Amino acid sequence: MVNQEALDTLFTHAHTNHGWLDKPVTTGQLRDIYELMKWCPTAFNCAPARIAFIKSPQAKEKLAACVSAGNVEKVKSAPITAIIGMDMAFSRKMPQLFPHMDVQSLMDGNPALAEETAFRNSSLQGGYFILAARAIGLDVGPMSGFDAEKVNEAFFVGTKVKANFLCSIGYGDHSKIKPRLPRLTFDAACAVVL
Template identity: 60%
Template structure:
């Protein structure tokens, strides 16, 4: 069982950050985040997430041209922005990732199943990335407001990867947080049958 402090760090006291301190995030931290998140479960160990960690000023400028107005400034000031992509040909890795069964034919040629599996599992992996980032002491700010076609053309051209969502990473500036929004209660959101 995790300690109360660990649960607070990952969930109860964690916040979606919109402002960032001018404090760098290291390559080693990004590698540590990936090395934690990669162990999170995905169906048939499909692991479709592909991540671009945008750290350089040149690449950040390219990304900013893809962002919705409301996400521009917080992305501009974030030390790192993770583009969580989904490899639409993830099934080509299944002989390596799921070697105990011939799983590639479950997906190859079945676009609706490919689309659903890539989206669902890269979303899970993006959530694992956020928890891993929090676990190593960073804050997160996930976003959906961007031009997906432009992100794909800019960062994934010539590949089978498409963007799922974007998440800023760094040390959050608590002075820029909004008051915490409420959540649904167990009875509002859950049913035991």
């Protein structure tokens, strides 16, 4: 079991960040995030998430043109905004990732299942991404509020990757953190079925 400090870092003291310090995020840190998140489970080990790290001012402007008005400054000011995408042709990697069963034929023969699998599992990987970023000392600002088709055209043209959600990462300006919002209690959100 991890200690309380780790639990605080990953969960109880972590917030969504809306403002960022002028402190760079290195490519090494981006690799560290991926190297942690890749070990977390997905169905059939399918790992459909594909990530585009938006860093340059030009790329930020391009992404800012695809987001809602409330997210423009978040994209422009964050050191990095990751587009967590989903590879809709993830099945082609299945012989490598799950060699003991023909998952590729299963997915290729059922496009609805493949789409559901890509969405669900890239969303899981996006959650792992957030925890991995926090684990290496970065702050995160996940967001929806964007035009997925515009993002796909701007960053994934010619591929089978589609945007799932965005997540800014960096060193948060904690003076801009909003107060903690309430959460549902266990009894309000959970049922133990016997």
